[in-house]
Amino acid sequence: MKSFGLAALALVAPVQAGLRFGCSTLTIQRLDPVVEPGKLPSSHLHHIVGGNAFNATMEGDVGSRGTCTTCEMSEDFSNYWTAVLYFKHSNGSYHRVPVVNNAALAAGTTGGMTIYYTQFDFSKDNVKQRPIKAFPPGFRMTVGKPTASTLDEAKKHVGLRYNCLTTLLNRGAEMPDFPTKKCAAGIFAVHHFPACWDGKNLDSPDHQSHMYNTITRDGFTDAPACPASHPVRMPQVTYETVWDTTKFNSLWTEGSGKQPFVWSFEGSSGYGTHADYMFGWKGDSLQRAMDRDNCFYDGCGTITKQAMSVANKCTVKDMVKEDTNGWVAKMPGM
Ligand SMILES: *[C@@H]1O[C@H](CO)[C@@H](O)[C@H](O)[C@H]1NC(C)=O
């Protein structure tokens, strides 16, 4: 099945384990505790969701430090972030593209992302859960890289894709680079992380080599077995973000083969799309959910959900203090 469409969602019987939930936007700042720990500000702007232990530096057990989270799953104090999308006007000015929530999420989710923890082929029925090991405290990883510069590089990473939304419920084809036409309901970005772990390292110098990706076709289909170098099967973590590009549609003309949207690191092709993950579930809560069969996006019977009105009260300080709204001559840090 192509990107797990909302229409298909309703048809899936709850016979497989997996978590799917929304997290409202926590903050939009130039911070990156995985790639540039301690750097305040980091090189480019990020859209961040999750727990309030988020900081320029994050070591140790994040879940034990968090006291609130913007995620619907109330025991999840992890942080999830990606670069931010900007509109580049032909007059040279930039404007940040707002995020809107995925239409299927809990009422009250504001902006944010849809987060998945799965390990299944959703197109098959009654697949018995494979043993999945939850991430240990301190675990972190990234996927994709801002320096990816060719279409071939982008195509190879089947877990990193865009859709040109015709409606919030209709995604159209997946593509490895930005759509070049106007999208009636925005640009949808998906980031599938690798799910095979070396069993030893919480991180690695490039933040990627402690993990291994075995997805070869679609991110939501059953991935081939993990290799001997990375033998431990972890949850398949996926982010989905809906960028509301529609308010800029009257400000540009199609047909030049180029589109006016750029990632906050000056990525105008879309090839450099990337995402960061900082594990922060409280105690063994994620493991408990992953050990269950017969549950899907309901917390797997073990995780308490919170009302999004409560989740939305969770905030972190503005540590960088720079303007990320309105028209600007340059994107933050560029
Ligand atoms: C963030 O880090 C600073 C500096 O280490 C520390 O003073 C502050 O308490 C931290 N904030 C949170 C929410 O952990």
Ligand SMILES: *[C@@H]1O[C@H](CO)[C@@H](O)[C@H](O)[C@H]1NC(C)=O
């Ligand atoms: C570019 O256009 C936008 C939208 O009309 C405007 O707000 C902004 O000030 C313009 N920038 C320059 C440099 O003219």
